Amino acid sequence: MTDTSQQGGGPAAPARKHGETLMKLTARTKRRNAAERRFQAYGIAAIGVGLLMLVILVVNIFGNGMGAFTQTFITLDVHLDQSKLDKKGNRDLEDIKKVSTFGYAPLINRAFETKAADLDLKSGLKPKAMADLLSKSAAAQLRDYVLADPARIGQTVSFRFLANSRVDGYMKGRVSRESIANDKNISAAQLDLVDELIAEGTVRRTFNPAFIFGADASDQRPEAAGIGVSMLGSLFMMVVVLALALPIGVAASIYLEEFAAKNWLTDIIEVNISNLAAVPSIVFGILGLAVFINYMHLPMSAPLVGGLVLTLMTLPTIIISTRASLKSVPPSIRDAALGVGASKMQAVFHHVLPLAAPGILTGTIIGLAQALGETAPLLLIGMVGFIASNAPDGVAAGLMSPNSAMPAQIYEWAKRADPAFYERAWGGIIILLVFLITMNTLAVILRRRFERRW
Amino acid sequence: MSFVKLTVSALALGAVSATAAAARDQVQIAGSSTVLPYASIVAEAFGENFEFPTPVVESGGSSAGLKRFCEGVGENTIDIANASRKIKDKEIKACAEAGVTDIIEVRIGYDGIVFASDINGNGFEFTPVQWYKAISKQVVVDGKLVDNPYTMWNEVDATLPAQPIQAYVPGTKHGTREVFEDKVILAGCEETGDFDVYKAANGDDKKAAEKACIALRTDGKAVDIDGDYTETLARIESNKDGIGVFGLAFYENNTDKLQVATMSGVVPSTESIATGEYPVSRPLFFYVKKAHIGVIPGLKEFAEFFVADEIAGPDGPLSEYGLVADPELAQTQEAVANEVVMGSSM
Incomplete structure (x- = not known):
């Protein structure tokens, strides 16, 4: 009896009173067992808190960040007008280079005008306001295309342009008609036009490889920025x-x-x-x-x-x-x-x-x-x-x-x-x-x- | 033993690159975080339209940028410093001591400073006096200077809503802070007549009185924000009673979260700032090292491009982003074209 109790409770265990068995726990053993259980509970709680934080972090990161991998694009047929891009008509690259990105903006305005006429849209927006749906990078994209292949001047080419960050935000649910009440960058009429173009299939949100492979962009065109x-x-x-x-x-x-x-x-x-x-x-x-x-x-x-x-x-x-x-x-x-x-x-x-x-x-x-x-x-x-x-x-x-x-x-x-x-x-x-x-x-x-x- | 070879080749690489360092071919810019968005818009367009590489634009604040600008002449120093305030005499002197003597000052336009609060909170119509009373360290009550006793906006002025005072103002390293002190706090201080009390208390010393005027309370009702406007916005989102000081362009990009307060009855907009009606605005500058023109390729072209009509004009991309175009842009263009340095008469 004494031997077993020493094995179980260590040398300092108090002598059991007559009639007690090992099956019945003393108060001290209970306390020690409880302490161990408590410690285990703390450990599990600590791991739980850690896991919870991890889950919150991961959910947050993916919830906020996945949107960056897709982007809204607008497909548009642009007529590369020779009178605007190459006045002399000799396809000299040096002459064509003199036309800056600002010179390409009218082409895009015209393309939108044609589009609106083709689809018989009654948005009542000016071509410039329609062109504002596009990213500011559109003109640069157009210029790069023309400089790479001057022979295309005079033809009508279909381009896939990035949409402005507000339009993109509208597609992603970040921008709504209420939130733009004071926003001078986009108007409700422009969003109506976007709705029409979505229905028609011109505006699409797809995977955007430029985010993974592209370069940074200035504050005015977040939609074009890449890492x-x-x-x-x-x-x-x-x-x-x-x-x-x-x-x-x-x-x-x-x-x-x-x-x-x-x-x-x-x-x-x-x-x-x-x-x-x-x-x-x-x-x-x-x-x-x-x-x-x-x-x-x-x-x-x-x-x-x-x-x-x-x-x-x-x-x-x-x-x-x-x-x-x-x-x-x-x-x-x-x-x-x-x-x-x-x-x-x-x-x-x-x-x-x-x-x-x-x-x-x-x-x-x-x-x-x-x-x-x-x-x-x-x-x-x-x-x-x-x-x-x-x-x-x-x-x-x-x-x-x-x-x-x-x-x-x-x-x-x-x-x-x-x-x-x-x-x-x-x-x-x-x-x-x-x-x-x-x-x-x-x-x-x-x-x-x-x-x-x- | 291959790692010995690796080390040797790595060291050789270092030596080669040290000699290659002699040719920097892109413009290097640093300075004001207010000017940064404008400078990066211009840099991007510059890279697209010219054969030169896209300039590198860093931020860090007007003072930090001008300090780096004044470090000396040479390829390892920056070519352009952006500033949301005019260069100080002290800085011109520091520049001269380091050999930077010919500086071209270019004013690109004007920027408004706006006061904005949470979109769902109370609307505000401020005057400079109210701001001075609300966040100055000491105010005059019954002819005596006492520590600022106000805790609610309606205590400052009965026309304001009953909302606790909680202001987020730009930290001292920002150029915005100086304009805020000058055009709001000091203006309010002078308007109330408290300025004379300060002057008397400081033995008729005008400088000391001005300094005392613009000292802000330190009991947590006015908080210095050393970071960018995004930090101020985050503070307001977590404390709906907060009112923050922002640049006009930042507010215009976040109209879904912020509502803007009027100042002296004028709503801030590019129009009201251009006409001078809205009182809290300041010119934005960049400073070019003349010694670097002709050494760093594209530097002069970039400076000229920055102030060109199609960029900095009223219909240009800078104006679209929130810059108030300078009515005297033509003069600036001419000065840049002729490389007119500071201190010389035109």
Whole structure:
């Protein structure tokens, strides 16, 4: 009896009174069991809160952002009037170039007029008011088409133009007749026209690849803005980070872990690497501005500079994870290699490093993912702003010509006045999240497949 | 050992790019977040219509932009600073010390500052005096300066609705703040005659009295917003009693969420600002480094394009977005074409 009670309740358990059995719990055991149940409940509640937040976040992001992937288009037949575009009629590209986008606006007005006459619409709107349904990018689209193929002048060509952000908002339910009461950008009569054109099939909302592959657009045409060019900016920055941070980080860790003597100097270095990992990223931005731009005279807004700054930020992460994976290789491997006559360097490069590689790769990918989502340092080196350059035409241009980065682009959109940009900011977040989740999944898969345990 | 090679090639890449840095071929702009939308509209159209690459436009505020502008001459400094106020003598001096002497000042038009509240809340008809009384740190009651006692708008003026005072004003790094202080708070202060009381209290020092006039209350009824107008809008959406200070263009893009208040009985619009009826407006500028013209390709063309009739004129895209066109645009165009620098007579 005494033995069992000691096994069950530990040496401090009070002696049971006569007649009590193990089946009947004492008050103290009940309390302990209750405490355990409570703790489990707290744990489940904590996980529940976390999951709930995740669900709210995901629902919010997708609810707000999915709209950015579709866009409203208006199909229109435009007569490329020779008297407007090429007065001399000799199809000289230099002459045609002199006609600015403003010169193309009348063609669009005319196209709308013809359309309204064909369909016998009684909207009573002036051609200019009808043309306002289109994005401001329509004239530029027309001009690009004509410059690419001047032989088309004089013909009537069918174009698919982006609709204005208000029309798009109307299709997406963001804009209603009530909400535009004070809006001078669109009128109820214009929405009536949109209704007629929807019924007729001219106005359609379809998937918009330009959002994923296109460049940023100014405040006046949110419908034309895309994240593609800043995606390339992010890509070039990641290339720089990978090319610099991985070799430098791995070399530093191998030296510190395998070769360096353990003395006060290496201790200081070690402590400082850990400290660097905790430095707020904006500090690296200020450093980058002072060193790379003001001292080394590298260009502002260049992905190269962004990559260098993010390299500084990622280095500690890579060094720490590389050292941890080097440490986890058992000493017996090194001893065996040294025992059969390998030099220290051979032991490291032939045996230790290959075994540590999965851990190093995982650390690097996680470091890169962190760098990909970083905005703060980019604020200071000019990568946040209106940077609507076209896609860079080569590696050198990709590194040197001004560009933005995905998170910086999202930040920029969230700041702008037109509500349509807000939707695009959420859409950008979805794309960024897809990249981050892909990278993290890759890291997990690599670790699962190649990691060895001893 | 491949990573040694990688490092070497990466370093070589860095060296190559350092030499390539000598040729910047696009215009670099920074400054006022009020001018940013206009500048980006122009930059976009410029990129579409010219062979030059699209200029890069950054924001950050008028002061920050002018500070970067005055860092010196050279390819690693910006070419154009946007400002929602005139450049200060102090800044001209700082520029000169860094070697930036020839500055071309370009006025692109006017911008209205509006007061707006939640669309479903009370409507307001303000005067500068009411704003001064509502959010100044100290006001005169019975001839004496006391800490601002008002908590409701109808305490300030019986014609205003009974709504708690909650104002969101632009932070001090914004050019908008200065205009707000000057044209609303100080104007109200002078109109009530409180200015003389301040002056007496400050030993007849006019500067000190002005400073005391525009000091805002710090008890949470007037909140400085350091971010953009989107932040002000978010504050109003979460606190329906809030009244925010916005640019006219921002309000016009968010008419479904905001209702605008009149000032001295005038509804803000591009028309009422152009005629000067609406009192709270200010000119918008950009400043060009003359030393960079001819060095940075497209700089002069961009400046000329910015003030061209088809862009900055009354029917241009800037006006459509909310800019009030400058009636003296022709003079500005001429000044830009002749590269007239500040300080020289035309």
